[in-house]
Amino acid sequence: MTWTRLCSISEISEDDGLRIDRDGRPPLAAWRVGDAVFVTDDTCTHGQASLTEGGVLDGFQIECGLHLGAFDMRTGKGTSAPCTQPLRVYPVRLEADQVFADLGDD
Ligand code: FES
Helix, strand or coil: CCEEEEEEHHHCECCCEEEEEECCEEEEEEEEECCEEEEEECECCCCCCECCCCCEEECCEEECCCCCCEEECCCCCEEECCCCCCCCEECEEEECCEEEEECCCC
């Protein structure tokens, strides 16, 4: 695994998540529920909506603000239509207050 440092835990709002922009690559989203941190793609698989900008969090569920579909941030599985395509989820490692993710071949 190749770990890439993304942010510190304190930067992630439990209300909105944190959008992580990357040069020339699709943005990521970091989510925090209590002590747990998850990293997913930020763009909804149904359309071109940012999940961190306009999305609503309910526990581990991310509701997209555009058409109100939803995903489970732990698995990426769509939990509410029209989100049938899973959201990509990345392995996360925490070191002190730093968040690292394995972005694979992304
Ligand atoms: S763009 Fe997210 S549910 Fe349609």
